Amino acid sequence: MLTLTNVTKNFGGLKAIQSLNLEVEEGQIHGVIGPNGAGKTTLFNLITGFAHPTSGEMFFREGDISSNKPYQIARQGIARTFQNIRLLPGMTVSESVMSGQLNQRITGWKNHSTKNIRRAKKNVDELLDFFKLSPYKETFALELPYGLQRSLEIARALATEPKLLLLDEPAAGMNEQETEMLAEDIARIRGEGCTVVVIEHDMSFIMGLCDRITVLNFGMKIADGTGDEVRNNPEVIEAYLGK
Amino acid sequence: MDIIASPALQIIVGINIIMALGLFITVSAGQFSLGHASLAGIGAYISAVLTVNLHWPFLAAVIVGALAAGIFGAIFAIPALRTRGIYLSVLTLGLGELVRVFFSTFEYTGGVAGFGGMKGTTVGIVYLTLLFCLIAVGILMRSPLGRAFQTVAADEMVAEALGLNTVRLKVLAFSLGGMMTALGGALYAHFMFFIDPHSFNYNQSVFLLIFVVFGGMESMWGVVLGTLILTLLPEYFRGLDQWRMVIYGLVLIFMMAVRPQGIITKRLLRKVGRGFAYINKRNKELWRFESNSKS
C-alpha cells in the first residue's frame, strides 16, 4: 500500500533520513520505533507531504506522492495525528470531528448539498460513538481530559475517511489503562478496513499490537520484521540499551 | 435622540459595518489584514470613475467596483501566502500603502487632489446592502467554507492535514472579504461626493481592524456591535468628537489587557443561548403547571 524507495531527507547538513526503504501492507498495523531523533516524525512529515524527500520516491497505492502537497495527500487517503496534540481552540468536540469532513465533497460549489451535509453529520456521530465521545459532543475540545483529547484527535483524522492512518506517539502520557484502550481502538480501526502506522516509544505497546515493526536509528532502518524478529535483533538491542 | 435621526450618521454607521464585515471574512481565515481600507478605496475609485466619467448606473458601478476589488484582494493574497502572523499584517500594510501611492500619483483620478462628483447613496440603499451582507456573512460562517476558514485560522498545518487547500482558502478569504469591504467603499464614495487617497489609508485600515477586534472577531455580531459602539460613541458625547482617535486608542489598549477576545465571544453566545433555552424550558414548565392546576 505504501512504499518508500531509497528515500533520503537532508536538512542543510543534517541527514534526517538516509536511504530508507519501507513497505507498509494493506490491512496491517505497522509500528515504527527508534530512539529519540531517529527520524520517526520526519518520516511522517515526508509521507504526509509536509516535507519532501531530497531523493528517492514514495508511492501510495501505485500513485507517486513524492511531490504532493499535504492537502492532496490527505485527500488521497492518508491521515495523521501529531505528537503534541493539535486540537483547534474554540471548537467543540463535534465541530472538531466535522472539520475532518470538510473536504469530503462539501466545500466545493458544486458539491454543497443538504444530502452531503446530512451524511457528514452522520459520519461525525458514528465516529463520536466509536470513541465514546458522544456525551461530550458540545464540550469545547480543549476542555476534555487528556486521554479523550487524544481520542478526539484520532477521530478527527478518521473523519477524513482515510485508507491509511498515521499515529504519532498516540500513547504518550497515558497510563496503563488508557494505553490498553488505545490498543483496542487501533485494532478496531484496522477492523474497519483502515491500515495503521504507529510511532511509539513504548516497546510493549508496539510489540503487543503491531503485525510488523520497522526500527529506525539515526535516520536509517536497522531492522524490519515481526515483533519477535525485531526483539531478538542484536542491532536493535544495542540501539536501545547500548546508550 | 436627535442624533439618531441624522441620515448622514445612519449612513456612516451602516457603511462602517459593511466594511468591517468584509475584514471579518478575511480575519476569519486568520489573515489579519492591515491594508483592507485600500481595497475599499479600489472599490470606491472604480465605482466613482464608472458613474462620473462613464455615466454608468449607480448599482452596476458599485457592483463592478466591488468585484474589481475582489480581484485585487486575490492579488493581495498571493504574497500573503508566504507570510504568517505579524509579517502578514505588515505585508498587507505595505500593499495598502502601495495602493495609496498609486492613487496619489494617478492623474486620471486626480492624484492627491482627489476625485469628485459621485452621488446616489441613500439610507435605504445602505441598509438594504447591510442586510444583504449580514445574511451573506451569516450563511458563509455556518457553511462548510466558513468552517474551513476557521480551521485554517486555528491551525494551518492541521487544516492541510485534513485535506483543506489552504492556498485556495486564503485567496478566497482575501477576495471575498475585499469584495464586501469595497462594497462599503463604493457606497462611501457616492455618499461623500468626494474622495482622495487619504480617505483609505493605513489609519482607516487600523480603524477597521479595531472595530473587528473590539467587538469580538469570533462572531459576526461582535463585529456589528463593536462597529456600532465605536462609531456612535464619539457622536453622542459631542465634545468627544475631537478626541475620537484617543478614545479608539484607549479602547484598544484596555481591551487587549482585559479581554482580547473582544466583547462577544463564542463562549458568551453559548451562555446566552443556554440562558434563553433555560428560560424557555422554565416557562413551559410553569405554563404546564398552571394549566394542570386550573383543570
Add this chain to the structure above:
Amino acid sequence: MLQQLINGLMLGSTYALIALGYSLVFGVLGLINLAHGEIFMLGGFIGLMVVTVAQLSLPFAILGAMIGAGLIGIILELLCFRPVKRSYFLAPALSTIGFGIVVRDLMVNYVGSEPKVFPSTVQLPDFQIGSLLISSVQLLILGASLFLMVGLTLFVNRTSLGRAMRAVAENPVVAQLQGVNVARITMITFFVSALLAGAAGVFIGLRIGKLSPFIGTSVGLKALAVVIIGGLGNINGAMLAGLLVGMLEILASAYLGAAYSDAIPWTLLIIILVFRPSGLLGSKTNVDRA
C-alpha cells in the same frame, strides 16, 4: 548624484536608528512595537520644546528627547506589554497600535496638525568638498547617529546587561532560570529602543527644519518596512537596510518624483517577504517567532 547619496545617507541613518529600536524589541521580546514611530515623533517634539521653551542648547535637546522618549517607552511597556496575556499573539501589537494612536492624537490636539518649525541652533560652518556641500548639521547628525549605533552594538555585545538581553532573546524561560530578571530586562529593552527613537526624532527635526505630529506614522512605518527588509531581530540588518532603503528612496525621489519614492520601502518589503522572508541578514528562526 553624489549629493543625493549624502542625502540618502542622512535619511538612511534616521531609518537605521528607528529600525534598531524595532529590532531590539522584537529580538528580545518577540513583539513588534507599533507605537515606536510615535515615540520617535514625541522625542522630536520634546527636543523642540527643550530648545524653544526651556531655551537650552542642542545637546540638552537631544538628551532631553532621549530620556523623555525612554520614559514613554517604559509607560508603553507597563500598559501594552506587561498586562497583556501572550497567548493571543496579536494582542500586544494591537495594544501598541492603540498607544500610538493615543500619543499621536494627543499631540495633534496639543500642537495642531501643521508642522512646527525646528530651529537650528547650530552655528558652525559648512564644508565644501569638490562639488559636495555638507552642512555641519548633517555632519553632526551623521556622527551622532553613528555614535549611537556603535554604542548600541557595544552595549548589546559587551555589557552584562546586553548579555542578559540576548539571553532573554534566545529563550526567556531558560534566561529566567539562569537568574535573569526578565521583567526588568523587558523594561530596559523598551527604554533603550525608545532612547534611540527619541534621538532620531531630534535629528530629523534638525534635518528638515520642521516637525509634524504625523511623521511617526509616515517615517515610523517605513522604518518598520526597513527593519523587516534587514531581518527582524538583527541589529546589523536594521542598520544596513536603513542605509540602503534611505539611499534608494532619495534616488527615487530625485529621478521619479517625491510621490513615487514613498513606494520604495514598501515595494522592497514585498519583494523581500516573498523571496527571502528572513530579510537580508536575518535568520530563519525569527520568521517562525512572529
